[in-house]
Amino acid sequence: MILLAVVKTLVVAVALLLTLLYIQWVERKVIAHIQRRWGPHRTGPHGLLQPLADAIKLLTKEDLTPPHANKFLFVLAPFLAVTLALLSIAVIPFGNEVEIFGVRTPLQLTDLNIGVLFVFAVTSLGVYGIVLGAWASNNKYALLGGLRSAAQMISYELSLSLGVVGALLLAGSLSLGQIVESQAGYYWGWIPRWSVFQGPWPQAVGLLVYLTSAFAETNRVPFDLPEAETELVAGFHTEYSSMKFAMFFMAEYANMITVSCLATVLFFGGWHAPLPPDGPIRFAPAAALALAAGMLFYHAGGAARGKQRLSMHLFGAIAAAAAAAFLTPAARALLSPLFWFFLKTGFLLFVYIWVRGTLPRFRYDQLMHFGWKRLFPLGVANVLATGLMIALFG
Amino acid sequence: MDLFLFLTFALIAVGCAMNLLAQRHPISSALSLIGVMVSLAVIYLLLGAEFIAAVQVIVYAGAIMVLFVFVIMLLNAGEEARTRRSLLVRLFGIPLFAVFLTLTGYAVYLAFADEPAVKFGAFVGTTEALGQSLFREYLLPFEVTSVLILVAILGAVVLARKEVR
Numbered sequence: 001m002i003l004l005a006v007v008k009t010l011v012v013a014v015a016l017l018l019t020l021l022y023i024q025w026v027e028r029k030v031i032a033h034i035q036r037r038w039g040p041h042r043t044g045p046h047g048l049l050q051p052l053a054d055a056i057k058l059l060t061k062e063d064l065t066p067p068h069a070n071k072f073l074f075v076l077a078p079f080l081a082v083t084l085a086l087l088s089i090a091v092i093p094f095g096n097e098v099e100i101f102g103v104r105t106p107l108q109l110t111d112l113n114i115g116v117l118f119v120f121a122v123t124s125l126g127v128y129g130i131v132l133g134a135w136a137s138n139n140k141y142a143l144l145g146g147l148r149s150a151a152q153m154i155s156y157e158l159s160l161s162l163g164v165v166g167a168l169l170l171a172g173s174l175s176l177g178q179i180v181e182s183q184a185g186y187y188w189g190w191i192p193r194w195s196v197f198q199g200p201w202p203q204a205v206g207l208l209v210y211l212t213s214a215f216a217e218t219n220r221v222p223f224d225l226p227e228a229e230t231e232l233v234a235g236f237h238t239e240y241s242s243m244k245f246a247m248f249f250m251a252e253y254a255n256m257i258t259v260s261c262l263a264t265v266l267f268f269g270g271w272h273a274p275l276p277p278d279g280p281i282r283f284a285p286a287a288a289l290a291l292a293a294g295m296l297f298y299h300a301g302g303a304a305r306g307k308q309r310l311s312m313h314l315f316g317a318i319a320a321a322a323a324a325a326f327l328t329p330a331a332r333a334l335l336s337p338l339f340w341f342f343l344k345t346g347f348l349l350f351v352y353i354w355v356r357g358t359l360p361r362f363r364y365d366q367l368m369h370f371g372w373k374r375l376f377p378l379g380v381a382n383v384l385a386t387g388l389m390i391a392l393f394g
Numbered sequence: 395m396d397l398f399l400f401l402t403f404a405l406i407a408v409g410c411a412m413n414l415l416a417q418r419h420p421i422s423s424a425l426s427l428i429g430v431m432v433s434l435a436v437i438y439l440l441l442g443a444e445f446i447a448a449v450q451v452i453v454y455a456g457a458i459m460v461l462f463v464f465v466i467m468l469l470n471a472g473e474e475a476r477t478r479r480s481l482l483v484r485l486f487g488i489p490l491f492a493v494f495l496t497l498t499g500y501a502v503y504l505a506f507a508d509e510p511a512v513k514f515g516a517f518v519g520t521t522e523a524l525g526q527s528l529f530r531e532y533l534l535p536f537e538v539t540s541v542l543i544l545v546a547i548l549g550a551v552v553l554a555r556k557e558v559r
Contacts, residue, residue: 073421113520117448124456128428131460135421135467143467150464154457174521 008109016089020253021051027353034357045311055246063242066138073136078240078247081129085254088122091115092261093177095271095337107271107338108177115176116168119262120161123217127153129251130219130226130236137239145235148364149219149226155371156216156223162379163210166203166386167195167266180270189276194269201389205382207267209375211351214259216371218252221356225364260348268344271337282332285339289323396514400440407433420471424462431455440514445521 025040025047032039040047065074095107112118127149134146168174171182185193195203216223227235237248264270275281296316300309325331326339362370410429417423431454438447479487528536 073425112444114444114448117445117452121448121451121456124452124460125432127456127460128463131463131467132421132425135463147464147467150460150467154460154464157457 004103004105005109008105012089012109013086016086016254016257019257020250021055023253023257023349024054024249025051026349027356030350030353031357034354048311058242058246061242063244064239066239068138069239070136070138073132074239075244077129077133077136078244078251079129080132081126081251082247082254084122084126084129085251085258088119088258089254089261091118091176092258093180093265093270094341098334100334106177111175111177114174116164116174116179116262116266119258120157123255123258124153124157126251126255129248133240133248134226134236137236139239141232141234142236142238145226145232145238149236152216152219152223152225152367152371155368156213156375159209159371159375159379160213160217162376162383163206163208163213164266165379165383166201166206169383169386169390170195170198170201170203171266176265176270180265180272183269184272186276192269192272192274194272195267200393201386203267203382203386205378206386207263209379209382210263210267211348212375213371214263215352215355216367218255218259220252220256220352222359222362223367224361225367256349256352257345260345260352263348264341264344271341273336273340277336282336283327285332285336286323286326289319289326293317293319293323396440400437400514403433403436403440407437418476419473420466421463424459424466427462428455428459431459441512442514442518445524 028050029039029047040050043049043053065071090109091112093106093108093111097104097106130149131146134142134149137143168179171179173179173182183192183194183198187193187197187199191197196207215221219226225235226232227237229235232238237245240248273281273284293316296312296319300312300316326335407430410426410433414423414426414430417426432451435447435450435455438444438450
């Protein structure tokens with residue numbers, strides 16, 4: 001039992017850290033292509049070794065502590081930020097109950113009765129990492145960034161919770177595993193009963209409110225005022241360098257992953273497939289991977305550089321092998337839920353990056369105005385409407 | 395295990411509370427208060443009140459204390475200077491505190507000596523049970539409290555509003 005828990009924790013932790021490493025590569029590539037650039041392209045094939053190079057660079061940089069900084073809090077703050085950001089992945093369900101090597105286990109570290117509240121509690125504490133780090137730096141730009149962060153967190157946390165309440169009312173539970181279960185099934189055999197589509201009151205508005213406030217909670221563009229580099233040098237992490245800076249960086253991306261996972265679980269039916277899983281949709285993962293393999297092989301033929309020709313063939317072969325694996329019934333039953341979960345979460349993460357490449361930053365007064373006078377009433381209205389519709393037709 | 399956890403977090407709570415008084419810088423005091431809040435949440439959790447524990451962290455540690463820290467940072471409050479205590483305080487402070495502590499402890503003992511000890515995890519603190527009792531048995535107090543809070547918010551808005559000529 002303990003061994004199983006340790007193995008699961010290790011797998012999730014390693015997968016999360018790898019995702020953290022490579023999501024910035026994806027982000028740089030996507031932003032680059034939005035701006036018609038190549039993005040990282042020199043370190044390894046298509047810049048795939050860039051995250052490792054960045055990690056080495058950050059590790060070997062000089063670690064500065066400014067004079068007159070509060071030493072204890074200055075060191076504590078990045079640890080606090082990254083620990084709390086990594087913690088909430090523990091309650092996210094990635095898939096249904098599976099049997100691996102004769103052991104039955106749900107693909108989830110732990111299913112708390114109050115899973116949603118746990119995530120909110122942990123993320124609400126995460127702001128201290130930013131605020132305390134900013135204050136302990138003894139730098140006016142950092143302090144301004146920290147102040148903005150605190151104000152923004154308090155304002156948008158309300159909308160974040162209100163956006164979720166509708167989906168919770170539909171599911172009738174706070175446990176993330178049961179919330180996913182409640183979204184199983186399909187209307188007329190083809191519309192999934194996900195919260196965004198589920199009757200009596202589909203949660204499209206709730207999703208909008210949740211996602212918008214999640215952008216603000218994770219300090220991402222267009223709500224990245226705490227680190228607005230055109231106004232505040234680098235905002236709350238102005239004085240941080242080396243590993244401590246990397247920790248703040250990791251915390252931001254880990255928070256992004258958490259809120260995307262939570263959106264998948266609450267609004268997009270978690271690991272449920274978009275069409276009945278025993279229909280033709282069961283071949284979709286294999287088809288998608290086969291398509292990727294085909295594209296890689298095709299482009300490998302026309303690639304200009306010899307080095308890339310080799311690597312693209314390699315990745316093509318990996319994708320083809322994965323596609324073949326999805327064709328065997330046993331592997332399909334095991335991997336399909338994971339495939340759908342990661343596809344949905346990956347799409348939401350892509351939306352994050354897409355928005356960053358598209359929208360400019362809010363002004364501070366616009367941020368507060370939008371949060372309190374637009375998003376908050378919209379969230380309340382959605383909760384009232386959901387409650388009313390459930391009472392009448394639920 | 396329960397007892398061990400209880401003792402650990404009770405000690406942390408009391409230690410943080412004393413640290414709150416001992417610290418001279420407002421930020422350090424605020425941090426100690428957060429420590430108290432979080433250890434209290436763990437104790438609620440030990441009793442089985444999971445919803446209360448989560449709400450304790452979200453509302454007190456995650457929202458109210460962020461506001462505290464925000465205000466302290468905004469006003470840029472510095473370290474407090476240590477004043478010379480008056481003769482009265484220096485002479486009678488600690489003895490009076492000891493008397494007060496003994497009396498309170500005795501009163502608590504008198505009131506609850508016959509009650510059976512709390513069992514860990516025995517309290518029904520599921521979200522459902524809490525919602526049922528809040529909106530069935532205690533509906534009137536709940537609604538009255540919410541109106542009271544609304545009145546307080548309105549009062550704050552009226553007081554904070556600038557006079558428009």
